[in-house]
Amino acid sequence: MILYIAEKPSLGRAIADVLPKPLKKHDGYLEAANGDCVSWCVGHLLEQAEPDAYDAAYKSWKLEHLPIVPEQWQLKPKANTRSQLSVLKKLLGQAQQLVHAGDPDREGQLLVDEVLSYLKVSSAKLANAQRLLINDLNPSAVKKALSQLRSNREFIPLSTSALARSRADWLYGMNMTRAFTLQGRKVGYQGVLSVGRVQTPVLGLVVRRDEEIAAFQAKPFYEVLAHLADNASDAETLFSAKWQPSEACQQWQDDEGRVLAKGLAENVARRISNQPAKVLSVDEQQKRQAAPLPYNLSALQIDCNKRFGMSAKEVLDTAQSLYERHKLLTYPRSDSRHLPLAQFSDAPKVLAAISQGAVELLAGAEAPNPSLKSKAWDDSKVDAHHAIIPTEKVANLAVLSNRERQVYLQAARQYLAQFYPSYLYWDTRVTIDIAGGHFKASSKREQQAGWKQLFRTKEQDNEQDDDEACGLLPKLTVGQLLRCLRGEVVEKTTQPPKHFTDATLLAAMTGISRYVTDKEIRKILKDTDGLGTEATRAGIIELLFKRGFLQRQGKAILATDAGKGLIHSLPLSATLPDMTAQWESRLDAICQKELNYQAFMQPLLQSITQLVSEACQQLPTALAGVKAQKPAFRKKSYRSKAGMASKAGAAKARTARTSATKTGSTKTGTTKASTSKTTGRKSRAQSN
Template identity: 35%
Template sequence: MKLVIAEKPSVAQSIAKVIGAEKREDGYLEGNGYLVSWCVGHLVELASPESYDERYEKWRYEDLPILPKDWNYQIADATRKQFGILKKLMERDDVTGLVEATDAGREGELIFRLVYHQAKCKKPFERLWISSMEDQAISDGFSNLKAGKEYDDLYTAALCRERADWIVGMNATRLFSTLYGQTLNVGRVMTPTLAMIVEREAEIEGFKPEPIYRLSIKSAGIVATSDRFENKQDAEAVLNRLKEEKMALVTKLETTDKQEKAPQLYSLTALQRDANRFLGFTAQQTLDYTQSLYEKKLVTYPRTDSRFLTEDMEGMIPGLMDKLVWKFGYTRHVPIHAKQVIDNKKVNDHHAIIPTANVADAEFGELPSGEQKVLSLITARFISALGDAAVRSETELGFTCADTVFRAKAKVLKEKGWRDIQDWIMGGNAERADSENDEEEQNGNADILAYITALTKGNSYPLQDPKLEEGRTTPKKHFTEDSLLSAMERAGAEEMPEEVERKGIGTSATRAATIEKLVRIGFVERKGNKKTKYLIPTHKGVALITVMPEQIQSPSMTAEWEQKLLDVERGSYADSSFMDEIEEMITDLVKNYKIIEDAEVLMHPALEEIGTCPCCGRHVVEKEKGYFCEDRGCSFVLWKQNRFFEALGKKMTKQTASKLLHDGKVKLKGCKSQKTGKTYDTTVVMSVDENKRAVFQLSFEKGEGKNGKSKNKKD
């Protein structure tokens, strides 16, 4: 009997169906010589510092750094039952060996090994390593199980990652929290990511726009512009000369065809970027949708850095292409340039994300909307990546007048090639999104193409409407998840050798979680419209980076660590050397860090005054949970989570609180009755009782529909 351990119940069920273990038991399935169970994520986790010494329960500077020599692990309370089931299954006399079937990557390896060691299991195990949950892929995987020891280095790298994150996060968080008197969460990957966001915001805020001067003319129906002038006087001098000129000489007239190669297949980060740009999805949403599609056997393994397939997959491409093209009703000829997507050297643990043959039989309407859209993206990318190059015809036109060159440019898509397939599946959304970012293509295409045939190089044409155009330089844009993911992926690239493979912070599997954590703990917030959300650092996030030393916030150093983890994974770098480096860095930080002067002001920004306290006459200021009197001896407060207002279907907003403090009352429209569900308008009147608590009463003026009824409620 073999025990198969998967990462999730849904994956375990898919595996059990293929290998014939379909008898359900408590926490596992059985049949055909197999037991199949699951981990439910991380069953075993690193223990807290107090497990090493009780004194670590309190955060004290003098106890730092905390550097365990023998690491302690604990069973998560929420999953203790499932761990017990796995342990008993491992101990069964009829279980002769195990099959490790957790996700085929670094974290999946860690999840299995920690359970295996925590259960003190000594039985041999083999590794199931697959990139698809299709029945055939699972069957083939079981026919080609790998020896567990082949993945020892992967496990070692996973331990290094986990323990390095613990050392940096636990020690740096306690260090800065004790020094600055408030909780300041620090992470090995999270903090450098935050640093990039804060740096970008500082560049935007510190940007000083400079004037831009350009001249424009119109000749033969075409508007052309000059290069930028350094100062207005020079531009005006040329403008005066232009007003005296009658003709403009065509000195350049060139049309060239440029090929636009088919795009590469999707890695997870590339997919997340496009899903954010085209669909407005967060990186985490895209990962969740893709993971679900993987478990439904509709796409291959999502947590991959690769954008290519392996040579042994070339034979399956035509058949898969036929099924996908049929599914989407594409009736034109579909070229298949398989060599464009094949490169063994650029595939590590897993190949690029592609759809599976099951997509042909899938009912798209039964999938959640987000999964439908992501599956369409992945399918469109697979088909278009195999297509012909697109061809753009680019026309460059140059006029010379008053010793100044004026240029115009136009692009037109001459052969759609792979773009035709992409537009068919995506409904043109991708093409529109691309062209929105191509200002040149939007600049005068119609005019140039309409009049270009009448022009001849070397001829002069009447000069019309010379103008001086004034503009201003603009700052960089705020980070979106698309652009931040790109920055994370490229971090440290300039400082690292060309041959280094992993140039960036985090991995494709962890970047989404890093962004979500920054938002969740209040260092970053999402702002913008429904389609485009920008990542903006909060005051708390800016304050943290301001006091953070370079070795903690450096994207380059973190990128270097990521490369070393990859080297550990390959057995080319000692895990002890990696951990020594981490411990040395954190020890030096604790020993030598100096508190930033005036940090108290930095950490505690001036609070916004919104009105006058009705009890003592001092200012009322906004804080995280409500609007408080600035006199700490006064207990007056208007809570943001206010049950009286919530019962009306309203919130205690800053505007509402300010109105109550200024006028003692506020008019509310569209309140909702909890009994009838009907809406009504009313006025809330505020008074204060003997305990300095706000008391609210409804007052209905004529025509407000409650016949003068009122009710009282204390805040």
């Protein structure tokens, strides 16, 4: 008997649906007509044991216990899914062949592997176990995946990386949280001061941005525009060019080259008014812009927040529903924006499904060309999972919720763009001499719309063309004489940085190297995935809200007093992205077989020991007088009874649908010793 172990019931059902019929339903598994069985986990069936499992004394939080470092790591069955673990134990004893069908990421790899290890599966069975990688739950895609099984041993580094991350997060989060919570009580702060290797640097980003905005002092600066016309007539302005201050003006400029002296700008404007002008250079180049790559999760979350105001978690949950329930999108927790060449032959079917189910995307645009192969198709940039794209299933938009419809159309448009030619345009830049000063102007003129046909709404144009200059330049030649009709001083004011939103905070987490001061570390981090993973970033942001460290003001994300106090109480290294980003770099090195488990854990243990020692020697005075924050809840919406009744059925259905996936979730570190728990798959970001 072959036993397929999926990560969750929905994936298990998708696998069973392509096995020989009829299927027999049993408690916790499905049996095919040929005797093969499909069972599943429900998120993590196992969790890290709490500190008191190693020593009963650890149930009480005391500084003298720290740091707590298990000599022999222990996992324990989660109480609410213990029965499913028993089902797997029975089936594993009967199976001759095992197929690991966890989600195609490092956490999905560990989730099943740790069950096999915990249940002491024989080494012979483990050696022959195979790996099934499924990105699309539609039957044709599942059948194709079943024909491409790989040895599960290939993915041992992926599992080892996830295991190292899990244990490191437990050690760091549990020890640091206990240390600072206990010290916080000494200054009167009565809440739990949760510290994590990802959540805390993310909070630090927000705190520092808020303080930069609070300390910002607006300053006026000045630009000079020359309004130019043909020298042969007194015609109206043909175009305007902006003054480029010379080196002699540096003493009146700020670090960004902006002129701060109004008198200087006014003097330039006077000098150039009604003066001859000469074209010094004309640089006109044809440029092309390739279609934007298909989405990974972070890119999808960023665009959906910008366009629809959706939170990161809302986008993830919606994409997960489109993947599991509707089977309209491929695996959503992907960190790749590329596609395997083997899937290029499926493009006509996917395009046909989009054309039939999402007609509005093609309104006013030419038909996509399925023979075009964009730079998205690249095997070297795809491993366990590929970019998020629509499946071959035709969408019925009428049955989707508004959010599901928005996310599906967003992903579908991005996929369609791969089958249009590049956007071509003429980029023109000119330099003008007026009274010895240099002025520049530029314009972009479209030659071929290409993929931009799909992004022609005003909103989409704003997103795609932020960097494009407005207006067109007349035909100019080097040496041509013009006349400056007048100079104009334009007064502007320096602007503070903007508060983070879901979109910009996600972008900061993925492009974390921009916030690292050390040049060597920044160089390393440019090649990593940043803070957290695609699957955990949304949960990390939400966790900071739940713990009362962040708050929302409209779309803006701000730190609370408790959040600020925590960051100012911690050692600087714990609040910066440097350390945790280096972790991610080293965890990725384990995945790539460039580093082993011990090489990661040993220096980590030394670092945690030092940090805990420092924490015990100083008080978090920044939290003195700060009250523990309660998480913000949405205001209750009081609808009419009729309105509530009309939605009762839908709410009941949603509750039923989500109850299975929530089975694996548990509360995490918000009170006393529960802070140190490692939780189920859905809430694993909370240990970060």
